[in-house]
Amino acid sequence: MALVQRKMATPQECAAGLRKLTDAELRRVDEAARLRAVGLSGLDGSDLYQEAIARMLEGRRQWPLDVPLEVFLRKTVQSIASDYRRRQEAAGVVAESDVRADPETGDGAIAMAGDVSMAPQERVSAAETLARIDAMFRDDADAQAVIAGKAHGLSPAEIQKEHAMNDTRYATTLRRIRRSVVRLSEKGGNLA
Template sequence: MAADDDLMDVPSRLEQALAAMTNVELARLYRLAQYSLIGGTTYVNPKELFNEAVHRTLDGRRNWPPGEPFGAYIWMVMRSIADADRKMEAQSNELRANDQPVQDDFYQESDRLAGYGSSELAVDRVLENAAVQRRVTEDLQTIEDHFKDDQNVMLVIMAIEDNIPPRELESDYGLSITQYESARKKLRRYVDRQFPGRRTV
């Protein structure tokens, strides 16, 4: 009976959790969903994956333990759904590949060796790229820490990172174009002060 009570209470718990989420928190969940799609799944966008996770929670296929934070729970569910979907897709691709005629050994070997000798594989290039990536990550963390309490700027940062157009921010998160431009100017001023000569936004 207790399990039935918990299941019956899920819709109201979900409603409360979703209503309490800020736009930034929702955008972060969509970003996590986007990361889950890396590697190929049948889900075409992060919102579809997020909605599927919510749907499976509502119909009881996924159990949301009482007391577990919604963000952590739904992220785990999205990862699990995407992983399972990716495995099924890989199995389907393998079956389709097995139905294809076998290529000549020469061409198979050529395909395996195609990447060797590429300048992108040079040790110094790899180290250089890693150093640049590390610096970018550190700089971004500094910016996000500074604006962590400014919801509009955080939305703009996420939009820049994920190539989300301003109109989509307006339709999905209620951030008007005026608010967007104001937040972007604030971000630019801070970046100019913190990282002179390095702004690209």
């Protein structure tokens, strides 16, 4: 079997490719980054998105020209998020919500102190986003299981094991979630 050499984009081709992305493609990459950032402490979707672009432009991630740029960016975002999550787990980073202030009630120290990480408008927007996603998948137990598992930082294998899903069922559910979120976003539904 012969090894096929893939043509990689030059920095100029990367910059030109970014300029050619449509609003819909940019929105899909942004939505993918937001979804991948769920459960990552100290990192949000825009951080993942910007890091993916920076790595591509700096040549740390090479874009194969036979792969659509949107797909490449989404996979780069996924890789960065997975790597960050692994480093958090290896370092023993504990989610703020798991820090307990009162052993009897289980109230978290952060929850008792109040949320100062977001402006009031951002909190309202986040609550609306969660409500839309919940409504979108209210009758879809598999989708709810995958979303909850990802929100808690579980790996795909852990989600599959916990909910008795095979690879096909998990992948199908994940595609269904992504398509639904993209459709809502394209209809003008604000997920941010």
